[in-house]
Amino acid sequence: MSLTYLEAIREAQARALKEDPRVFIYGQDVAAFGGAFKATKNLALEFPGRVVDAPISEDAIVGLAVGAAIEGMRPIIEIQFADFSTTGFNQIVNHAATTFWRTSVPLPITIRLPSGGTSGSGPFHSQTLEGLYATYPGLIVLTPATVEDAYSMLLEAVAIDDPVIFCEHKLLYYHLKADSLPTEALPVGKARIARAGRDMSIVTYSAMLHEALAVADELAAEGTEIEVVDLRSVKPLDTDTIMASVARTGRLLCVGESWPWGGVTAEVLARVASEGLDLLDAPPQRLNAKDTPVPYHPNLWAAHRPTARSIATAARRVLRT
């Protein structure tokens, strides 16, 4: 049996629905159609009445989840593309995120955001918004990069008693495969050493993990050992694992697919600079997408986001300093 990242997401939802009667799924085209990406394929059939089509009303979709969670349910919300979460933004950041702190009522909502660039998707079907949501108190923000994590972290997200922004990367949906579903996993909040190395650390997450691993392979052939850290969760951010890695290697490149002002890579660098300055043998660097909307044409898109090629260039530069 072989399973894609997307199938893992479907399987995790199937299992959550099966094991917990409080779970339901709500989103556009998720029922009979099985979702724009088929992440809920057949679930409406298997769990009648618990996989429900929503109108094109992101604000009301998240609002309904807030109310349902107050009543003790554990809704999973599918936003059709992460980019459309902006019309549900207010309910996410001001309603869902503040309810527990204000009222002591835990709010277990999982908001699935199909995220990230794919060729030809353009400015409004490519965005990565993990940094946006991580700035708000009250939210947990997860960015699984592997089939195993897609499965185990989604299951854990549904079990967590707080609103979770689950950023799944569309580029990984079909091509990333695993042989089986994991039976155990690192808990949410822990980063993972995806590849050990001693010469420098590349800290990254989501689809960029695979670009970074390719770079590590490439540079290994040249005798350089790169350690690759997969953050897995950007809020909370596992500072300890990052620091331990930088302590081993003395060099840091942090790579993300988001825009260059702020976000995950800035937060990582700021933490390392303030808490681990002495560990650094060279200035830590960031590599992000360019500061424009995500372009439509494949030529432009490939130049807009970091790729193995640009990461390798940046990594060599860090190694040289």
Added chain:
Amino acid sequence: MSLTYLEAIREAQARALKEDPRVFIYGQDVAAFGGAFKATKNLALEFPGRVVDAPISEDAIVGLAVGAAIEGMRPIIEIQFADFSTTGFNQIVNHAATTFWRTSVPLPITIRLPSGGTSGSGPFHSQTLEGLYATYPGLIVLTPATVEDAYSMLLEAVAIDDPVIFCEHKLLYYHLKADSLPTEALPVGKARIARAGRDMSIVTYSAMLHEALAVADELAAEGTEIEVVDLRSVKPLDTDTIMASVARTGRLLCVGESWPWGGVTAEVLARVASEGLDLLDAPPQRLNAKDTPVPYHPNLWAAHRPTARSIATAARRVLRT
């Protein structure tokens, strides 16, 4: 003549309306009532038909501004509280911010956000969202800290051919005073050395500037000279001025009123770490608000945000290392 920060904002708008027929103001209660904070007092009378009350529809308010700007107008939008810009968020970040890059049509819109905490305002009338908007390509984000800047930067914002998020701080509205309106000013994009010093740099902006200046006074009495940098604009961010200051002092504390994950202070530390690591004699530090919604009760509020007291503690710590 003495003038408050709020009056400066009113005067800048009056002048913009007077000098440029393309300028108009649109927002809730801005016309006859003169705005919730009276920032548009009497302007509807002085400029009939050009100061227009809007319904409670932030999405359509910003959307209207986008269309009007396409037609060559220069709308000033007043959002009643920065916190309510989340319901106009999509039009700001996906429509206004992307139009120039996508279509080559410049979009001169000024969005005024009465921002920041005041005693008793609570989770939804206290937010500071400059970091949120700065992450998006296509926006300029200004954070004036003085009466002079409130005036000159607002005038410049209206003149800029791009969408500007103008974060005015409510705590400064009434108590901050100047003797006269400035006739010249630093251009947008330049930070300002608000106070020179050689022992450490505090980089900050908006209301926190005044807390930082108080700390500089306090520590000066102890013989420590703190340089205070007022960013003025958080996007673009004047890296040169920050670096030059850190080069002089070797020590950095960056202070903001926003939540601690990401945002301006992370961006500043990341830049200093990657571009100016050698300049640092001690680990750079950040001081932000706590990672919860902004609390209602004055006791909690005072503990939630940085104050002269907590900044002084943090500064002393940086000085000791």
Added chain:
Amino acid sequence: MLLARVLDERMANLYRGGKIHGGVFMGRGQEALSAAVGTCLRPGDVFAPLIRDTAGRLAFGEPVLDAVRTYLGSPLGPMRGRDGNVHRGRPREGMLAMISHLGAMIAAVNGMLFARRLKGITGTVGVACVGDGATSTGAFHEALNQAAIEHLPLVAVIANNQYAYSTPNARQFACRDLEDKALGYGITGHTVDGTDLNACLDVIGDAIRRARDGQGPQLVVARLLRLCGHGEHDDAGYVDPKLRASNVGRDCLKVAERFLLDQGWATPQTVAQWWETTSHQVDEAIATAQREGGPDPYKESWCAISSKHLCEGYDEVCDTHLG
């Protein structure tokens, strides 16, 4: 109604005396409608009040102390000083704690009703109250449409007090009557004179009954006037004197009192006594809350999520605020 009026005014006094920070929002002129909502709801129902629903809250069962403690920020109140004034609530008991963004609570009521359907709970309803201004929000529209599609037992009550802050109806909508919106959602509309308690009890009672009976969402539009400023900082100088002088400008409390007196159900003496008892009750609550003092920032957990093990450790840095 009476209690609400007294409570509101006491809060306004405390505000003017500098004892309450932020703002105080009064229901003056809207108590009849509000009380009717609270009265017609049953325990177990859901109520999402608007900012002027002191009367409805009390009638629904909110203790006076919840209101006073929240305004004064007592750590023993439902919001523990974290949120204030009209944002109080006890969501698990069906009383939602509003966020400020207008229109946002309606979809949450939908969600509670939707959850109950999934859980097989029947016979409860949810009321969401909004103002005329809130009808312009996208949130209002999305939520009403959602309730209609799901055929939820939602009663949306619009207190059309003629103004949203300073903005008159004419700058807020262009339909002949807000009730006309019901047709566009495919739900039942009702209109009522919001200054008349009996009429409100009838119409709200009918709408709630229909929702409870499975007839789907109901929209009730009440005509009335805000007999105070938007908040206690506002003198409402912009209110059209003609409106004040018209039927919508009647004080519902006086109307109700007159009715009681006319019917012989109360005498001026009983009424005067009610005022006195009520004042006393509110004074006691204020005294209690004031004795409790404010929250202690050193004892706050400063963690915004319930999964404590996932809280980030900003503490070290943040603790410095308390210096």
Added chain:
Amino acid sequence: MLLARVLDERMANLYRGGKIHGGVFMGRGQEALSAAVGTCLRPGDVFAPLIRDTAGRLAFGEPVLDAVRTYLGSPLGPMRGRDGNVHRGRPREGMLAMISHLGAMIAAVNGMLFARRLKGITGTVGVACVGDGATSTGAFHEALNQAAIEHLPLVAVIANNQYAYSTPNARQFACRDLEDKALGYGITGHTVDGTDLNACLDVIGDAIRRARDGQGPQLVVARLLRLCGHGEHDDAGYVDPKLRASNVGRDCLKVAERFLLDQGWATPQTVAQWWETTSHQVDEAIATAQREGGPDPYKESWCAISSKHLCEGYDEVCDTHLG
């Protein structure tokens, strides 16, 4: 209409052949309504098309090359490869370049019309087309209400093609007919059979005339069926066969052709010749755009604002992407 059908199909072919990335969205079955909109508008008017408005765009004056260049990402097209497919436009010429978020363009049309009023320009109108699904968005509601308050010459056209992606009307709204929403905004409503070109020309023409005459916003609801998938990746297997077989399932192009033939205004030969000329025209545009190639990332300015002096210098880091 014919040109639109041919153009759409050629784009779909290129997509299937891997020459177009992203998606292709066709107007099959919606050309009559769309063409009527484009035909009734005048130069100087404003048009915010929906994703299936190839016909309306062409009738409004959009060159075939704009469409083809945008789909193929030519640097010479209006979007220069930065945005694609249906997001093309020339805002300054009255053709808005849509963002994807449904409902968002209506308020922008309002803004253009509002600006013209401020500038003293009269006699122009704006049409914003949306689907049945987009009526559920908060943006739709806020913008229609805004247009009504400002009494703007906006014509909102709803192409009710019975589905939003896979979601049928019954899961999108609960009103009897979308036209019922007009009353709730206080604007004039119209309904039309979207499969009948003549009817569309009449009704759209009338609505636009009224708006131009100062009668305020107009809402036109057209009944029709999407005769294709949501995008070219979708086989639309979920469409109810009964709808396909009913009157709304008629192919408007065939209906129009039959009308022309019945009236004796065209012969089968002329029609066949039209198809041929049209195909040829589209082929030429494709050939041109294909010759132009894609944009060069090294030549891009990568600056999202027009105030170049305020662009941040991420260049050094970002240039590394190009290795």
